[in-house]
Every structure is written in C-alpha cells, then in structure tokens.
Amino acid sequence: MTLEGLRADSSQFTLEGEPFRILGGSVHYFRVPRSYWEDRLLKMKACGLNTLTTYVPWNLHEPERGMFNFQNQLDLKAYVSLAAEVGLRVILRPGPYICAEWDLGGLPSWLLRDDGMRLRTTYPGFAEAVNLYFDKLISIIKPLMFEEGGPIIAVQVENEYGSYAKDDTYMPFIKDCLCSRGIKELLITSDNWAGLRNGGTAGVLKTINLQRLTFRAIQYLTFMQPNKPLMVTEYWSGWFDVWGDLHHVFPAEDMLGIVSEILNKGASINLYMFHGGTNFGFMNGASDFNTYKPQVTSYDYDAPLSEAGDYTQKYQLLRNLFHQYHSQPLPEGPPPQERNAYNPVVIQQHLSLWDALHFIDAPYRSDRPVNMENLPVNNDNGQSYGYTLYETTITSGGTLNSKNNIRDRALVFVDRKWVGNLDRKTHKLMLPDGEGTRTLSLLVENCGRVNFGKNLDSQRKGIVGDILLNRSPLRGFTTFCLEMKPDFIKSLMTSDQWKSDLTSTSTPGFYQATLCVEGLPRDTFIKLTGWGKGVVFVNGQNLGRYWFIGPQHFLYLPGPWLQGGENQIIVFEEQKMDNKILFAENPDYERTIDVYKFPFCTLL
Template sequence: MANLEKHSYFWVFCLFSVKPQKPLMVMEYWSGWFDTWGEHHHVFHAEDMLAVVAEILERGVSINLYMFHGGTNFGFVNGAMDFGTYKPQVTSYDYDAPLSEAGDCTIKYHLLRNLFSQYHSEPLPEVPLPQERVAYQTVLTQQHISLWDSLQFTDKPYQSERPVNMENLPVNDNNGQSSGYTLYETTISRGGTLSSQNNIRDRALVFVDGQFVGCLDYKCHEVTLPEAEAHRTLALLVENCGRVNYGKALDNQRKGIVGDIVLNHTPLRGFTTFCLDLKPSFIKRLSNSCQWKTDSQSPSVPGFLQARLCVDGPPKDTFIKLPGWGKGVVFVNEQNLGRYWIIGPQHFLYLPGPWLRRGENQITVFEEQKTDGKIVFSENPDHGKTIDVYKMPFCTLL
C-alpha cells in the first residue's frame, strides 16, 4: 500500500481495534499537499485518489477531504514547515484540491462527484458554470520610490543598543510587529566578515550605504563587507517568511533579529529599527505622497513600484504574473495580495474579481531584487514543475 494510503488508514484501524462498535471516519484525507518555495508543486493524481476514497467508502468508513477546495494565503498569512529544515509555504494553497484555488471543478471533482452520487438516493444538483476569467492587458509601472525614501512614511523608528526582535518592538500600541519586514540600521567603520550566528529569522538582505552586499538566512550565516575608511550605514532588511505550522519547530518562533550580529567577532551595537509590516495604512500614506519618481531611470531596488490597471465593465478573476521580477509583495488597491518569488514553484498570484473595481485600479509592488516594470495577466495559473506526492518520503507526511 502506498505511503499516503498507509497514513490515511492507520489511525482508523487503530480506533477500530479499540472500539469496533463505534462509527469510523477518516478525519483528514489529503487530496494533495502544500508547496514550499524552491521546490516542486505537489500533485496527487485523480485516479490514485479515487481508488483510495472508493475503498474507504466500501468499507463503510466516513471521510473528510483536506482540502476539498483549494485556497490562497493572502498577505503574509502563509505558514512554514520544519522537520530540521525551515521551508516557508508559497502564497497559493491550491493543494491540487478537487475545487481549485480559483473555484474550478477539476477532474478530481468530477470523479469524486460520480463516486459520491452512488451513495445518494437522489440526483445531485447540476454543477455550477465556471467563473469567467480575464487576461487583462499588460500594464507598465509608472512610478517608483526606493525603500530608503519610503522610510519617512513608517512609524517612528526605535532606538536600542542591541537588536530587538520583531514581536518586542514598541509598535502597534506596544503589541509588537507580527509580520512583514523589519529594517535594522547601525553604523560601522570597517569591513570584514559579518556573521549572523544564525540569529536571522528568516531572511535578511544586507546593505552598506544602500548598496546590496549579500543575503543571510538559515543556510548562509556570513557575508563579506567591503573595506572603507569612513563610517558607513549597515542595514539589514529582515523578512518574516512565515511561522511554522507543521513540523517539530513549533516553539520559539520569534522573528526579525533574535540575537547578536557580529562583525569580525565583535557584536554590533546601536541600532535604529524600522517596522515595515506594510499594512494598508502605510501603503495609503505611501501612495498619497509626492515622493514618487516618474523619470525614465531604472527604479532603485529594494523599492516600491506603482502601476494602474483600467477595468472596463464588471471586474473578473485573473492571475498576475511577474516574469521579469525577483521577489516581493503585490498590493491591489492597497490590500496585500501576497508574496511572489522567481524561484517558484508558483509563478502567479490569484487575483479575485472582488479585489478589483470598475475603472482605475492601483497596483503597488514591493520588489527586493530586480524588475522589468511589466505586470502581466493571465486566465490560467502556472504552478511550475510538479511532483507526485507518492514520491515524497513517508516521514515528511507524518
């Protein structure tokens, strides 16, 4: 029996051996699996799934499908898994479910519907017609503002001798920062080896006087800083990539910088910290500012870029694609749509029609690495390369 099937039946038969007269139910039968950045999109083939579900029902066991309808980790609400290696989940929670993230009836849905109809005495209702989707015309970014110029629209920065983690910052009525980015700045007078000592949660872009010099994360703990004689500003833009919701590392989930950062074996001191949780209030202040640049020069990254999408008629569902971009977050009419990252597997963001309005719509993108200024729309998603969940090691499913 395949790994996924073993997991599905195991607890049911354990219960049956203890209480044979009690009703049985598979409480969480996986229709697919979630995706993590940098890996493949997980699929569970419809025919394989149908055979297992049919056997469960034939044995008189009830079943709950997880997921029956795929979803979306809008904004910063994606989780992460950790079985010794931290892996943040992507924005899409399509899960290869019978009903897709956008509400499409998949082959899985129709096969399951036919199977379930055998256990129903009356004909099932008609399947609803699919929602109409639109591939809007490609739009170009028209304005841009660097991250450094945008800091004036954040709350007052916090001064501290040592770095303070995200949750303990005196922001949001002293409730701390829960998600997004945090920018830490300090002054250095020399170059050398900058070591995170694994105190970055979860990923930091490192800048010296606004120039990118490297990235620190769970795999890379050191960056070499260039030598110079004058005092310079060292900045670390730290991203909370998502808290662990599956795995062994469910405790101690502080984010930001959680301990000392060391330059040539000496801990850095004297930090100025900016909260960049990118809430709608910040995006609104930023959008209404007069600091945006419209010149033809390449926009400074990291930074914010803005475009306008004109919708004629009632808004329809669509998918945003950013093929020439690197990594960042998309905001539609000041609401956080979610994260994107060139490493995939996800190469789209699902944009529901209700997020749009007839007429002009504002699209703001926070980009960390690179951009070609083009925002593309499609009627269909692009989940990237796929892998069958049957090929996953059994230990990762428990």
C-alpha cells in the same frame, strides 16, 4: 424541544436519531474572498458533500491581545450561517492551534513576547490567553450549535495534539474550555496514525488524518476505539507547496480509489482540502524537518476545486462517486467563473524603500537588536508579519557573522548599497572596507513561522541574537517595522512623492502601475516575469508573496477586488524589477511531482 445532535454511540453516526454518514470537505473562509463563499459552498453541495469543515485562525481574529475581529472577511457567524442556507452541516475546528500551513499554526505571534512561553500546554501565560480568546469565540459560535437550531454538529478539540503531546493536562483543559462554556455537540480529535495514541482525551471521539491506507490505519483506529464510528477527518486530496521545490500533485485516479475504499469500509470522510484557496498577505506557514522551507502564497493543494474555484477532474470523479450515497439527483453547481487575461501594464512610478521610511511609525532605538515580536509597537503586541529594517553604524569592513540569528532572510546594505544576503544557510558575509562611519542596514523578512512540530516556541522573527562584525557584537540599532499594513499602503497610494523617471530606479523599492478594467471585473492571475522577490498589492489588498524560484509563478487576483476603471497595483520588489506586469487566465505550475514522492508523507 432539544434537537438530538450527532451521536457516536455505535459503529455508525446518528443525527436526529437517524443514521448519518459524514461526507465532508474543508473550505477555509479566511482563504477565500467573501464574495466567493457562496460559490464555493454551492459547488461543495453539488459534489454530493453534506458537511463543511473549517478551521478558525486565532491570529487573525485576535491580532492584538484583547482586540477581536469577527467582521467582513472574518465574519465566522456569517460563513457558518451561509453553509446552513446552502444545506450543509458544519464541523468546526476552533483550535486554538490549527496547523493548516498557516503562520504559527494559527497562534498569535504576540504570545511569543513571553520569553518563557510554552505554546500548546497549560503554561499559565498560554492558558490565560486561550481562556480569554474562547470567551469571545464561543459567545459567537454557541448560537450556531445544532442543539440551538444551527448547523454545527461537531467541534474539534485542539488539532493533531498527538504529534506534540508535551502536556498530559492540556487536552482535558481544552475540552473543558469548550464544555464549560456550554458546548454540548459531539467533540472529536484528529491525528495522523502515529499520533492517535497520544492525541485523545476522555469522552472525545478519535478520528484519523491520512492520504494512504498504510499501516492498517483504519484497523488501528477500530482497535483503539471499538464500536465507534470511523472517520477520516483529513483525507489529504493533494498537498501544499514550498518555495524552491516542485508543485505537488496527487493523481485523481489514485485519490478516487482510496476515497472509495474508505467509504466501502463504512467510514465517514472529510476531504482536506475540498477547496484550498490562497494564503493572502503574509499568512503562509513553513515546514522545518531539518531544513526550514516557507510555504508559497497559493494554497491550491491540487484540490477538487482549484485555487480560483475551478471544477477539476477530481471534482467530477468525486461527484460521480458521491451521488451513489444520495437518494435524489445532485443539484447542478454554479457555472465556472469567467476570467480575463488583461493586457500587460507598464510601471509608471517608483519609490525607493529609503524614501518610504517616513511613512512608517517612529523607529525604535535599542543597544542590541530586538526580535520582531518584542518590538514596542502595535500597542505593545510587537510586529507579527512582513519585513523589519535594522540599521547601525560601522567604521570598518570585514566579516559579518549572523551566528544564525537572522529569521529568515536579510538583504544587507552598506550606505544603502546592497552587498549580499544572509539567511538560515548563509551566516557570513564580507563587508567592503571604507572610510569613516557608514550605515549598515539589514532588511529582514519573516518568511513564515513554522506551523507543525515541536519547535513552535522558537518561532521568533527578525534578528534574534547578536550580529558580529570581525567577532565583535554590533550595538546601537535603529529599527523600522515594515509591516505593510493597509494604512501604510494607503499612504503610499496617495503620496505625491512617487518618481516617474524610471531610469533611476533602485531596489528595494515600490513600483506602481495602473490596470484599467472595462466592463465587469473578472478574476485573473498576475505574472511577474523578470522580477525577483517581493509582494503585490492591488487596490490596497495584499495578494501575497512572489519569488522567481517557484514553483508558484502566478498570483491569484480575485475579480471582486478589482473595480471598473482604474486599479492601482503596487509591487514591493527586493532586488530585481521589470518594467511591466503580465496577466493570464490560468496559472502554469510547470514541473510537478507526485506527492507520494514527497519525503514528508513517509512520516505520516
């Protein structure tokens, strides 16, 4: 017998023929250590929510064209099945574009190897890639649909396309990608109020994303879609942070008042985020509203559950509110995770970047500089993340001019001595004079591809055009891909070339320390006081980036990634190192700002 799934045939959702109000929350499996999936979902259930929503990041699941990964941390089937075991329904948001403050909005960077690529359109190169990806993805998720006894009650068609809307045939194409592969559950779209008019497609329920009930947003949705259920698919419970700004917060009482008002209007709601988690590795996105600003490693989002899964005041207020919508008492949630402020550890060994280059695959030689995505590496899929080192020779000093072709920051060296930085604001640098032929090195960091807006097609990284010295373009480049993948870090960890003489350290370089854990490993936060900018690896796991400019000054280290006994910490530091690494039980965001004062919110 076919189960009657979620229906939107009147002003109220029905599920199995009975009225059903979605009380949802977003928790992204790819931002939460797998060991903690159950903890976070049980806490969601205990808060009174009945539905989990999650994005699906294409760039993680297909890191190289045709090479798919749905295992371990990326086991989507296991995550959705776990939600069912906990007693949650699921709304799946498979994209292919997800935004999510995630690199390139979840789209794989290898798409940008095509110079003519037009992302989020029916451009043949994009449409073909989407079809092949959906062939794989939907073969995995289809058995999890409600009609087949699974927990997925709705599937989103793309994401916030009304803010993009470059191709009238695109949304029907994505809808067909789902339906032609057997997806029969309710289809929805989600857009902010300004995108509602252009973001939908026939036969798909429109829903809205918001934080403030301004511009009569709910009324506008009702006008566009009479006699249909109202749903806020993204109610922004907080906001994300960018490097160099303050930590954004959204007062709990303000949030509660608006959530209550939404529910009083009879609408369904999904809290984005219920638990934000972490942008581990190099996966953060970036904002670019006239100024490029990469997002931080933490995705705490000032959400009801903190980055480390703590209950917050928002959680308690929401639990008190949501219990009114249940006929039975809410279950108790799991106890809070214990944490440990481990004793400081000292740096024991170091290895300069230059001495580590032989651990990288053979360099690529070209006349002109080649952007990351078009480098002939990773089975001709290019380089996606991390740093790229470009080297050439010069015979004079003078004015180095990037012509704004650096994406996104470059440390500049002459004969491996640092002489300055270039970035999106600083395009010129004076190089010192010297005798003979010298080596010019530019260590370029991809700080994160923009995840929202209409310029996704231009998110190529590395050096994207000519670099001039005294108005003449430089030629003859040797390029090293410093992606810092697990195999590279493993090679470092087992190398016998580390130097223990700390009086001769040089940056950029790698710095090694050992954390000894007695008893059961606990969550902790790493603080790199006195360090500059770089990346931290613990037992080979990339915890993400740090940067002294804040607002984030602590990196979350999950206990399951530690082991009893010795744990190896490797820090890649660009310019300024200290001799120790500190730990804390809790992060400190220092200065904060109310999200309502954040200019971006005025656009939504």
